Amino acid sequence: DIQMTQSPSSVSASVGDRVTMTCRASQGISSWLAWYQHKPGKAPKLLIYGASSLESGVPSRFSGSGSGTDFTLTISSLQPDDFATYYCQQANTFPLTFGQGTKVDIK
Amino acid sequence: EVQLVESGGGLVQPGGSLRLSCAVSGFTFRSYDMNWVRQAPRKGLEWIAYISTSGSPTYYADSVKGRFTISRDNAKNLMYLQMNSLGAEDTAVYYCARDGSGKYDFDYWGQGILVTVSS
Numbered sequence: 001d002i003q004m005t006q007s008p009s010s011v012s013a014s015v016g017d018r019v020t021m022t023c024r025a026s027q028g029i030s031s032w033l034a035w036y037q038h039k040p041g042k043a044p045k046l047l048i049y050g051a052s053s054l055e056s057g058v059p060s061r062f063s064g065s066g067s068g069t070d071f072t073l074t075i076s077s078l079q080p081d082d083f084a085t086y087y088c089q090q091a092n093t094f095p096l097t098f099g100q101g102t103k104v105d106i107k
Numbered sequence: 108e109v110q111l112v113e114s115g116g117g118l119v120q121p122g123g124s125l126r127l128s129c130a131v132s133g134f135t136f137r138s139y140d141m142n143w144v145r146q147a148p149r150k151g152l153e154w155i156a157y158i159s160t161s162g163s164p165t166y167y168a169d170s171v172k173g174r175f176t177i178s179r180d181n182a183k184n185l186m187y188l189q190m191n192s193l194g195a196e197d198t199a200v201y202y203c204a205r206d207g208s209g210k211y212d213f214d215y216w217g218q219g220i221l222v223t224v225s226s
Contacts, residue, residue, distance in 0.1 A: 001169075034212035036152070043202065043216035044144075044152065049209035087152050091211040094166040096142075096154040 002026050002090050006099035012107040019075040021102040023088035028068045032092035035064055035073045038101075039084045048073065049091070078104070109133040109215045111203050116220035123193050123224070129186040129203030129217060137181035140206035142213060143188050145199040153199075156188060157211070170196075193224045 003026040013019050023033065031051040036044040046055045048064035051071055061076040075082055083106055088099040115127040129141070143156040156177040157166045165177050176189040186203055200219040207214030 032210045032212075034207070034209055036213075038152070043218050044204075044213070045216075046207060046212060046214050049207055049212045049214075053208070055207075055214065089152075089154070089212060091209045094157065094211075095168045096157070096211055098152045098154065101151045 001095055002029065002093060002097050004088055004090055004097050004099035006086075006088055006102050008102060009100065010103040010105065012105055013078050014107045015078055015080055017078045017107075019078050019082075019104060021073050021086060023066075023071045023073070023099050025069045025071075025090055029090045029092035031067045032090060033064070033066065033071045034089045034091050035062075036087045036089065037082075037084045038087060044087070047086075075104075109205070111205065111215055111217035113201060113203055113217045113220035116201065116222045118223045118225065119193055120226050121194055121224055124189070124191045125193065125222060127188040127190065127201055127203075127220060127222070129188075131184050131186070131203075131205075134205070134215075136179075136184045140211075141177075141179060141186050142204045142206065143175075143177060143186075144202045144204050144213065144216075146202070146219075147196070147199040150199075158186065190222070193222075195224050198222060198224045 033051045035048040038044040052064045085101045085103045155168045158177045174192045179186045202219045203217045204213035205215040
């Protein structure tokens, strides 16, 4: 199985900050990587698919990059609605696997 | 508007069975692969099952293989998850999720349904 490792596990940031988080796959997955935002009690929300494609309706302050084994999600200017947990997911091979999450909270 | 609504969750004793349903609307169900994903308390997201548009092939996480069965009824716009031999480790919120524009990602999710396995 492909293991997905996210870092950091948590980050404290302020509104307006630039926030970057990474995701590493245990083997190459080309660009088949998705990022989700998850808030307690709500459905996860797809932000990025194909490593860098912005899902329709997602604000442009979210961006993704990377290929192979190393990927990055960047929030260019953190907004109050962005405090949540973010998960990466390899979308290349079954079994599909998620990272353990990066929690973004208020500094 | 795309909607996915899970039902059938609740409290079940260890070793018991439960069948979850996912009712969909707002899109052509028979044209989309579908999935089940769960989140145990204080844990991350875990993909557990996939079904293609026609019902075959299906794929499972090792944690549920042989105990859970995913199926669908394209005429009724319904997907199911039959869960047998349930254990405490299966306690989680279960989400149904539609396959997205990437290879195997999830663009729409239900709100989730809680399954609690306890005596």
